[in-house]
Amino acid sequence: xxxxxxxxxxxxxxxxxPLHLKLTVEDEVIxxxxxxxxxxxxxxxxLANIRDFKxxxxxxxxxxxxxSMIHAMCYCQGIEAIMGIEVPRRxxxxxxIWSELNRMHSHxxxxxxxxxxxxxxxxxxxxxxxxxxxLDLNEATAGNRIIVSVNVIGGVRRDLAPEQISWMxxxxxxxxxEINRLGSTLLxxxxxxxxxxxxxxxxxxxxxELGLAGPTLRASGVCQDMRMLGYAAFDQLDFEPVVETGGDxxxxxxxxxxxxxxxxxxxxxxxxxxxxxxxxxxxxxxPQGETVCRVEQPRGExxxxxxxxxxxNLERLRIRTPTFANIPALLSILPGMWLSxxxxxxxxxxxxxxCTER
Amino acid sequence: MFKxxxxxxxxxxxxxxxxxxxxxxGCDIEVLACLTPVYDIERFGIINVGNPMHxxxxxVTGTVNYRNRKVLLNLHDQMPDPKLVVAxxxxxxxxxIFREAYNVIGGVDKVIPVDVYVxxxxxxxxxxxxxxxxxxxxxxxxxxxxxxHAR
Numbered sequence: 023x024x025x026x027x028x029x030x031x032x033x034x035x036x037x038x039x040p041l042h043l044k045l046t047v048e049d050e051v052i053x054x055x056x057x058x059x060x061x062x063x064x065x066x067x068x069l070a071n072i073r074d075f076k077x078x079x080x081x082x083x084x085x086x087x088x089x090s091m092i093h094a095m096c097y098c099q100g101i102e103a104i105m106g107i108e109v110p111r112r113x114x115x116x117x118x119i120w121s122e123l124n125r126m127h128s129h130x131x132x133x134x135x136x137x138x139x140x141x142x143x144x145x146x147x148x149x150x151x152x153x154x155x156x157l158d159l160n161e162a163t164a165g166n167r168i169i170v171s172v173n174v175i176g177g178v179r180r181d182l183a184p185e186q187i188s189w190m191x192x193x194x195x196x197x198x199x200e201i202n203r204l205g206s207t208l209l210x211x212x213x214x215x216x217x218x219x220x221x222x223x224x225x226x227x228x229x230x231e232l233g234l235a236g237p238t239l240r241a242s243g244v245c246q247d248m249r250m251l252g253y254a255a256f257d258q259l260d261f262e263p264v265v266e267t268g269g270d271x272x273x274x275x276x277x278x279x280x281x282x283x284x285x286x287x288x289x290x291x292x293x294x295x296x297x298x299x300x301x302x303x304x305x306x307x308x309p310q311g312e313t314v315c316r317v318e319q320p321r322g323e324x325x326x327x328x329x330x331x332x333x334x335n336l337e338r339l340r341i342r343t344p345t346f347a348n349i350p351a352l353l354s355i356l357p358g359m360w361l362s363x364x365x366x367x368x369x370x371x372x373x374x375x376x377c378t379e380r
Numbered sequence: 381m382f383k384x385x386x387x388x389x390x391x392x393x394x395x396x397x398x399x400x401x402x403x404x405x406g407c408d409i410e411v412l413a414c415l416t417p418v419y420d421i422e423r424f425g426i427i428n429v430g431n432p433m434h435x436x437x438x439x440v441t442g443t444v445n446y447r448n449r450k451v452l453l454n455l456h457d458q459m460p461d462p463k464l465v466v467a468x469x470x471x472x473x474x475x476x477i478f479r480e481a482y483n484v485i486g487g488v489d490k491v492i493p494v495d496v497y498v499x500x501x502x503x504x505x506x507x508x509x510x511x512x513x514x515x516x517x518x519x520x521x522x523x524x525x526x527x528x529h530a531r
Contacts, residue, residue, distance in 0.1 A: 033430075033451065033455060038400055039405065060447045062403075062442075062448075064478045064483055065478075065481040065483040066478065068482060069481055072480050084404040086405055087502060148417075151418060157413075167502075168502050169404075376404050
């Protein structure tokens with residue numbers, strides 16, 4: 023059989039982002055997949071030499087528009103660790119709430135795109151309809167739908183009013199009900215299972231060996247979640263990572279679906295335990311020293327290395343994002359798959375190319 | 381008469397192609413959100429297609445960099461005339477927050493002619509829909525009346 027090379031991307035309807043894969047195909051089966059990256063590379067880390075360390079909070083938010091809040095939180099936590107700033111208790115709770123809202127909208131977005139990848143368009147529309155409610159919560163509390171820009175070094179920019187908290191609880195109950203209604207379709211429907219179950223299996227050992235991160239890793243049965251470190255207010259909430267053992271595309275969608283419900287639970291806990299205090303401490307001086315900061319993004323472990331030399335610009339900023347860790351998973355599951363399953367497999371790791379290439 | 385019919389169809393049902401240059405995803409997911417039930421851009425007859433040869437509208441988000449410049453040019457060349465280019469978000473307008481980064485060329489209009497500019501970081505779905513409907517007037521104008529742009 024003649025070998026054919028089929029380009030997947032950089033402009034492809036299933037992904038809004040320019041991921042480029044060169045797929046070598048024999049008959050209809052993929053034998054090799056080579057990624058070509060760099061379409062979204064902007065050179066964002068080098069902006070640390072141009073912008074000062076406070077402005078960088080806004081720049082790192084634009085590493086990725088989907089998980090922007092968590093990027094900024096990680097960066098602020100890093101700078102706060104270097105400068106020895108104590109963040110007010112209320113601010114840590116507010117950060118937790120917004121980061122979980124961010125996770126919810128990211129997972130709902132992914133579940134929708136995943137449904138679209140196997141052609142279930144009405145499910146895609148329904149999931150995105152629920153997502154709009156989460157974005158409304160974001161807009162009402164933080165002021166913007168996606169890039170919320172609430173983090174500053176030393177705390178947060180906005181506070182929640184008591185009436186907003188009761189309104190949020192009511193909205194969350196509605197969101198939970200709607201998600202549960204769609205859950206039966208997403209998790210038990212025959213057509214969905216036919217396209218996802220048993221596709222792209224990664225065993226537990228293999229997942230550990232490849233060094234995967236986030237839901238992709240937890241779907242293979244490895245219990246690893248950076249929220250267990252207890253950053254922000256996660257040490258004061260009851261939290262148990264979501265773990266599945268299937269290791270296939272179906273298990274990965276199940277982990278993300280359960281994490282949406284878990285996020286609702288975490289927000290409820292945070293809203294009930296939040297107390298009155300300042301939301302921001304004044305920052306004086308400039309950072310000097312280096313640190314490593316790790317948080318859990320919707321896609322997995324996010325890693326920041328910050329080195330500051332006492333001037334207003336940082337000396338070095340290094341960002342390692344979860345998709346970078348998950349691309350090896352994609353390359354290991356693609357060979358042997360049918361060409362028609364490629365969109366499902368690509369989406370199952372939840373690729374975020376703008377994170378990876380920065 | 382046939383030409384008039386085609387022109388009318390184009391305004392009533394333009395097909396859309398979306399390309400993410402090097403955006404942060406913020407504007408991209410807002411473009412996708414336009415297609416969902418809450419905003420429902422399909423009521424203007426707009427359908428998201430994957431093939432540039434089927435498209436009348438090109439929505440570009442993000443700054444152009446040295447790697448994807450060729451891809452953008454390629455997509456623009458493959459689209460049949462008359463075509464409409466809508467640049468979405470601060471990055472697509474001028475380079476935005478990334479304009480000083482080493483791999484960034486700048487706004488989309490440095491590479492291809494742009495008809496409508498939609499500001500915002502990220503641009504709201506309402507603004508995107510507004511920009512697209514504004515741009516549809518371009519199809520009703522004669523070819524000479526359109527802006528020309530040296531590449």
